[in-house]
Amino acid sequence: MEYKDYYKILGVPRDASPDDVKHAYRRLARKYHPDVSKEPDAEARFKEVNEANEVLKDPEKRAAYDALGDQWRAGQDFRPPPGGGTWHREYRFSAEDAGQFSDFFTSLFGGGFGRGGEDLFKQRGQDQTVRVEISLEDAYRGATRQLRLETPEIDKHGRMHTRSRTLNVRIPQGVTQGQQIRLAGQGTPGSRGAPAGDLYLEIAFLPHHLFRAEGKDIFLRLPVAPWEAALGATVTVPTLGGSVSLRIPAGSQSGRHLRLKGRGLPGNPRGDEYVLLEIAVPPAHTPEEKEEFRRMAKVFSFDPRAKLGG
Amino acid sequence: MAETTKDLEGVVLDEALSITLAELSAVCRASDQTVRLMVHEGLLRPLGERPDQWRFSGAQIRRARRAVRLQRDLELNLAGAALALELLDQIDALQARIRNLEFQLGSHTEE
Numbered sequence: 001m002e003y004k005d006y007y008k009i010l011g012v013p014r015d016a017s018p019d020d021v022k023h024a025y026r027r028l029a030r031k032y033h034p035d036v037s038k039e040p041d042a043e044a045r046f047k048e049v050n051e052a053n054e055v056l057k058d059p060e061k062r063a064a065y066d067a068l069g070d071q072w073r074a075g076q077d078f079r080p081p082p083g084g085g086t087w088h089r090e091y092r093f094s095a096e097d098a099g100q101f102s103d104f105f106t107s108l109f110g111g112g113f114g115r116g117g118e119d120l121f122k123q124r125g126q127d128q129t130v131r132v133e134i135s136l137e138d139a140y141r142g143a144t145r146q147l148r149l150e151t152p153e154i155d156k157h158g159r160m161h162t163r164s165r166t167l168n169v170r171i172p173q174g175v176t177q178g179q180q181i182r183l184a185g186q187g188t189p190g191s192r193g194a195p196a197g198d199l200y201l202e203i204a205f206l207p208h209h210l211f212r213a214e215g216k217d218i219f220l221r222l223p224v225a226p227w228e229a230a231l232g233a234t235v236t237v238p239t240l241g242g243s244v245s246l247r248i249p250a251g252s253q254s255g256r257h258l259r260l261k262g263r264g265l266p267g268n269p270r271g272d273e274y275v276l277l278e279i280a281v282p283p284a285h286t287p288e289e290k291e292e293f294r295r296m297a298k299v300f301s302f303d304p305r306a307k308l309g310g
Numbered sequence: 311m312a313e314t315t316k317d318l319e320g321v322v323l324d325e326a327l328s329i330t331l332a333e334l335s336a337v338c339r340a341s342d343q344t345v346r347l348m349v350h351e352g353l354l355r356p357l358g359e360r361p362d363q364w365r366f367s368g369a370q371i372r373r374a375r376r377a378v379r380l381q382r383d384l385e386l387n388l389a390g391a392a393l394a395l396e397l398l399d400q401i402d403a404l405q406a407r408i409r410n411l412e413f414q415l416g417s418h419t420e421e
Contacts, residue, residue: 029384035376036384036398050383124339127375144317170319180372181320182337198337201320212413214406219413255414268326276414 001103005074006052006065014070018057025053034129051101061109068108078104125188125197129180132201134171136208136218139265140240142173149199151188167199174267175203176215210238216271218264223280224248239263239273246275254279323368328357334366338374345374353377353392 007014010024031037032045039045055061072078132145147167167186175181180200187197205213212219222237232250236243239260246258256277264271284290321327335342346361348354354374356364366374373395380391 026385033380033383035379036394046383127339168317170317172319172322175322176324180323180368182323182371183318183320186318199320212409214410219410221413221416267324278416 001078001107003072003074003076003078004048004051004102004104005072006055008074009048009052010056012056014066016056018059021053021056025049025057029053048102051105054101055105055109064108078107122194123191124194125190127197127200128187129200129202131204132169132171133204133206134175135206136211136213136240136265138171139175139203139205139213140173143171145169145171147201169201171201171203174216174265176265177203177205177213179203211240213265216265216267216269218271218273220273220275221278222246222275223278224252225282226279229253229277229279237273237275240265248277252277321368323371325367325369327368327371328365329371330366331356331361331364334371334374337371338378340374340378344378347388348374348377348392351388351392353388353395 007016010016010021010028012020012024016024028049029046032039032042032049034043034046037046055065128149128151130147130149132147134143134145145168147169149165149167151163151165167183169181169183171181180202183199183201185196186199189196210220218240220238222235224233224235227233228235228248229252230250232252233248234245235248237246237260241263244260244263246260248258254277258275258277260273260275262270263273282289284293329337331342331345335345338345342361345354349356349361349364354366354370354377356366356370358364377388377391377395380386380394381388384390384394386394
């Protein structure tokens with residue numbers, strides 16, 4: 001297993017005072033807390049910071065850690081000293097804490113879970129939150145996702161193992177960005193027959209090449225020809241449920257929103273699809289095409305910059 | 311290392327969901343008193359007048375869990391957690407608005 005440099009993780013010197021440790025921890029916890037941070041690896045960083053703090057804030061654990069010496073480097077292969085039993089004696093953690101700590105931590109301080117069949121506290125398992133990325137089409141139709149979860153578990157000898165589980169989870173239709181799905185009892189198992197924690201799936205939409213979702217509403221940019229916008233037209237428009245006909249009112253301008261009621265994500269009420277008109281100017285390549293634009297310039301008395309003054 | 315496969319259906323924490331004070335406390339692993347204080351702080355906004363009539367939506371569950379975690383992990387008091395959540399809400403709203411404006415400008419699809 002890898003040696004962890006807890007001082008380096010908190011960014012404090014080896015002779016840092018308890019106060020220095022506390023402040024460094026708070027600063028980093030604010031930076032990497034998964035509820036606050038937008039950093040992509042926030043969760044992993046937060047666990048690391050939390051673990052470092054757990055050791056360095058406690059004089060006994062810090063002394064045991066310091067006793068390893070300062071010759072170790074972060075990431076170096078670490079073997080606990082022989083007769084490691086002495087290390088394990090004093091510490092006892094809840095199963096909730098254990099799930100958060102690294103192998104390195106557990107080898108130093110033990111699972112601590114009442115070695116050799118001592119009585120344990122019954123401890124409810126920890127809640128887990130997992131981000132699930134789905135497409136807008138999946139949200140529209142509903143989907144099944146296969147999730148592979150790593151779950152820490154304490155065996156009857158008080159040792160910690162990682163068990164991998166695969167869950168097939170139904171994502172119902174109409175879920176929205178950031179929404180959570182709660183699966184009761186599917187989190188980390190409890191110790192000594194206590195109930196398991198809950199599993200939360202947090203929905204994140206993958207980027208879509210046409211649509212953007214806001215809540216249950218869907219937005220689409222729709223290019224139209226100048227004559228379609230000026231004269232009105234009926235055009236074919238994609239929606240999540242397939243193509244539909246949309247009537248463009250005569251005299252439409254770029255930036256106009258048209259609403260396709262009920263064509264957004266399903267629900268009660270259903271979302272709508274908003275179509276944003278965008279007038280596309282046809283390129284003039286041939287002499288005839290150029291002539292057509294010159295004719296328009298003559299026929300229209302049109303100043304697109306009339307409102308700019310000057 | 312055993313592996314199990316299960317087919318599961320969860321509960322979507324949306325606006326259609328409506329749970330009581332006791333249910334919310336159980337879901338958050340917090341005491342009734344903690345949830346009451348979060349309501350009084352304005353951090354949670356249930357429907358209903360009296361605590362026994364309170365009903366919390368799915369979005370409120372997520373908010374309550376976040377508030378509990380922030381208080382525990384960042385050693386914040388209730389007012390601090392409430393302020394953090396309000397600011398996080400504002401950031402989310404501003405980011406949604408930026409994405410919306412970018413979409414209207416076409417800056418995200420331009421090739």
